Amino acid sequence: xxxxxxxxxxxxxxxxxxxxxxxxxxxxxxxxxxxxxxxxxxxxxxxxxxxxxxxxxxxxxxxxxxxxxxxxxxxxxxxxxxxxxxxxxxxxxxxxxxxxxxxxxxxxxxxxxxxxxxxxxxxxxxxxxxxxxxxxxxxxxxxxxxxxxxxxxxxxxxxxxxxxxxxxxxxxxxxxxxxxxxxxxxxxxx
Numbered sequence: 001x002x003x004x005x006x007x008x009x010x011x012x013x014x015x016x017x018x019x020x021x022x023x024x025x026x027x028x029x030x031x032x033x034x035x036x037x038x039x040x041x042x043x044x045x046x047x048x049x050x051x052x053x054x055x056x057x058x059x060x061x062x063x064x065x066x067x068x069x070x071x072x073x074x075x076x077x078x079x080x081x082x083x084x085x086x087x088x089x090x091x092x093x094x095x096x097x098x099x100x101x102x103x104x105x106x107x108x109x110x111x112x113x114x115x116x117x118x119x120x121x122x123x124x125x126x127x128x129x130x131x132x133x134x135x136x137x138x139x140x141x142x143x144x145x146x147x148x149x150x151x152x153x154x155x156x157x158x159x160x161x162x163x164x165x166x167x168x169x170x171x172x173x174x175x176x177x178x179x180x181x182x183x184x185x186x187x188x189x190x
Contacts, residue, residue, distance in 0.1 A: 004023075004025075005023050005025065005056040005057060008023050023056055024046050024047075024048075024049030024050035024056060024058070025046060025049060025056060025057045025058070026041075026042040026043060026044065026045030026046030026047070026048065026049055026058055026060065027042060027045060027057060027058065027059045027060065028041040028042040028045060028059075028060040029059065029060075030060075040068075040071075041060040041064075041068070042060065043071060043127060044060060044064050044067050044068045044071055045058040045059060045060040045064065046058070047067055047070075047071065047123070048064055048067050070115060070116070070120070071124060073113050073115075073116055074116055074120045074121050074123065074124035075124045075127070075128060077111055077112070077113070077116055077121050077124070078121055078124050078125045078128055078130055078134055079128075079130075081121075081134055081137050081138065082130055082133045082134055082137055085137050085140075085141060087109050087110075087111075087137070087138055087141050088109070088110040088145075089107040089108065089109055089110060089141070089142055089145045089146075090107065090108050090110050091105045091106070091107050091145075091146075091149060092105065092106050092107075092108075093105055094106050094158055103156060103158075103185075104155065104156030104157060104158040104183075104185055105146070105150070105155060105156070105157060105158065106157075106158040106159075106160070107142055107145070107146065107157065107159075109138060109142075118138075121134070122134065122135075132168060135165050135168040135169075136168045136171065136172055139165075139168060139169050139172040139173075140172050140175075142157075142159070143157070143172065143173070143179045143182055146182060147178060147179070147181070147182065150182075153181070154183070155183070156183040156184065156185050157182055157183070157184050157185070158184075158185045158187065159184055159185070159186050159187065160187045160189065161186050161187070161188055161189070162188075162189045163188060163189070166186075166188070169186075
C-alpha cells in the first residue's frame, strides 16, 4: 500500500502545470461478524489518514472510536438535512476596502456539532449515496434564507461552491422564480 501511495503521490511537473496528489488509505484487519463493519472501519481509518499528513496508510484501531463517532454524527446530520430540510445559516457581511462598502453576504451552514463541517457531511453523504439530495436541500435552504434576510434588494449572496456541486446549485436556482431575484457571486473551488 505504501509503495502504491509513493507512486501515486509523485508530483507531475508539466511546464506551467504542477499536479500534486495526496492519498489516504484506510485498512481494517480483524474478526467482525458483518462485512459492513470492515467497510465502515476502513472509512474511519481512511478519514484518519486524510487528516494526518505524516501517515498515508492507517490501520484501524479501537483508539479511533472518536473518529468513528464523528462519521456516525455526520451520517445522522445528512439524514436530518435530507429528510427534514433542517439546516441553518450564519451570515457575515463582506466588506470591500477598495470600494469602501459592503459588497455582499457570505453564509456558512450551522450544524449541531461544532466538530462537523460541510466537507465531512458531504463525505458521509457520498457514502450514503445522498450527496445530490443533500446539496439540493442545502442550496434551496440557503437561497430561501437569503431572500428572507437580505437587507436590501441589491444585496448579493457570495457562495463558495465546488465544481461538482455547481449543477445542483444551477438546478435549484432555476427551480423557482423568486430565487432568480437573488444576485449571487460564486467563488468556485476548482
